[in-house]
Amino acid sequence: MFDLMPFHKGNEDVFERMLKTFNDMFNTNGLAPITGSTNSFRTDITEKDDAYYVExxxxxxxxxxxxxxxxxxxxxxxxxxxxxxxSKDEKGKMIRQERRYGEFVRQFYVDNIKEDEISATLDNGVLKINIPKKAKEAPSGKRIQIQ
Structure with missing residues (x-):
């Protein structure tokens, strides 16, 4: 008997709604890949007192x-x-290709580390890097006498 209708402001332009609907129809791609950087990968970085850990x-x-x-x-x-x-279908046509090929690069600034002691492992697609820190030096200071 009664249908639920979305609430619209009275001053909303009908043409704008039609244009938005039209654009949404052509901008939506059900087969589109997940958005994100194409030449990057996800990382987690943890800092402890003695080291940085990158996954x-x-x-x-x-x-x-x-x-x-x-x-x-x-x-x-x-x-x-x-x-x-x-492998392609019987006509030799690739239906959809989502896997990426090429070079993927990430770069991070690291300071005060022991470069010779960095270690890394790769297990089940997760790269783990252990980056030991150098021992913190006590801040040097000097009291200046006023003459």
Whole structure:
């Protein structure tokens, strides 16, 4: 008998609603990939008193595909994936390809670390990096006598 109708302000422009509906229809892609940076990967960074801990999600990469460098106080993680031929349908047409290929890079500023003691492991697509810190030095100071 009665239908629920959404509440609209009386001053809302009917043309604007039609235009928005039209644009939404063409801008929506049910097959679109999840939005995000195309040449990056997700990381978690934790700082403790003695070290920094980095965890990076790199599913599908082997340890041979990943390089970790420290240069001028920047830790750089690179993961490179080469494109592999995929099987296609009977007409040789790829229906949808979501897997990304190329080089994925993240860079972080790190200071006061022991570069020679950095270690990394890759387990189930998660790269874990342990970055030990140098011991904190007590702030140096000097009292100046007034003459």
């Amino acid at each position: 990076a999600d790199l599913p599908g990469f082997s340890k041979e595909d990943i390089t970790i460098d420290v240069n001028n106080n920047y830790l750089t993680i690179r993961a490179k994936r080469d494109q592999v031929e995929e």
